[in-house]
Amino acid sequence: MNALAREISSGIADCELTHLDRAPIDLDRARRQHAVYIECLERLGCGVRLLPADSTLPDCVFIEDTAVVVPELAVLSRPGAESRRGELPVVEAALQAVRPVQRIEAPGTLDGGDVLRIDRLIWVGCGNRTNAEGGRQLADHLTPMGYEVRLVSQHGCLHFKSGCSQAGAEQVLLNPEWIDPGLFPGLEVIEVDPTEPFAGNVLKVGDTLVVDGRFERTVERLDTLGLPLEVLDNAELARAEGGLTCGSILLD
Numbered sequence: 135m136n137a138l139a140r141e142i143s144s145g146i147a148d149c150e151l152t153h154l155d156r157a158p159i160d161l162d163r164a165r166r167q168h169a170v171y172i173e174c175l176e177r178l179g180c181g182v183r184l185l186p187a188d189s190t191l192p193d194c195v196f197i198e199d200t201a202v203v204v205p206e207l208a209v210l211s212r213p214g215a216e217s218r219r220g221e222l223p224v225v226e227a228a229l230q231a232v233r234p235v236q237r238i239e240a241p242g243t244l245d246g247g248d249v250l251r252i253d254r255l256i257w258v259g260c261g262n263r264t265n266a267e268g269g270r271q272l273a274d275h276l277t278p279m280g281y282e283v284r285l286v287s288q289h290g291c292l293h294f295k296s297g298c299s300q301a302g303a304e305q306v307l308l309n310p311e312w313i314d315p316g317l318f319p320g321l322e323v324i325e326v327d328p329t330e331p332f333a334g335n336v337l338k339v340g341d342t343l344v345v346d347g348r349f350e351r352t353v354e355r356l357d358t359l360g361l362p363l364e365v366l367d368n369a370e371l372a373r374a375e376g377g378l379t380c381g382s383i384l385l386d
């Protein structure tokens with residue numbers, strides 16, 4: 135498996151924030167934690183292409199939001215936050231080397247963080263950064279390729295995947311305060327510990343789950359279920375409202 139990632143902008147202090155108050159971000163510490171994240175992806179077998187940061191694009195490290203990539207195609211997103219639209223050209227150039235590229239057009243908006251794919255099923259959380267038109271355009275691109283795209287309403291957290299993510303082949307980890315477990319019939323739902331609302335964002339690489347060790351109780355729950363784990367610390371980028379899936383686009 136390959137992955138795209140992007141360095142952290144020196145301007146990250148000016149990142150978009152929706153549900154969090156602004157708190158100082160220690161750029162050196164963020165970069166050290168990010169380097170560990172990249173090393174972890176490599177250890178799990180990903181060939182990582184690390185794209186350069188741009189000091190004028192505070193959120194550019196959160197590359198997940200810029201595209202939805204399936205084996206057959208890449209769909210360049212149109213981020214809901216205008217400040218993030220300049221992130222696309224560098225990502226587009228990288229994707230053109232590996233996939234045919236389509237795009238979400240105005241008035242559609244779509245952030246990759248609102249898109250959860252489990253095999254051929256795709257959920258799109260609409261209501262915050264992603265609008266219904268963006269979701270419909272994504273469905274228009276992916277349905278002909280055999281994907282079923284389900285548009286769902288999402289409001290409790292920044293991105294759909296701030297509150298849920300794939301934990302196993304047929305398992306979803308979620309925070310039921312933000313994400314309705316009824317969205318996932320046929321899948322086993324694992325709930326985060328109620329004291330750890332942000333623990334629902336984990337990154338599945340192959341069979342391994344990359345998890346944030348700050349969420350000890352949820353990590354223990356996943357460990358008890360026998361899921362193979364890689365435990366990292368995402369504390370600094372979490373202050374910029376970024377989770378573990380936000381830092382990469384996996385190309386499977």
Ligand code: GLY
Binds near residue numbers: 151374
């Ligand atoms: N800071 C991440 C975002 O709001 O897009």
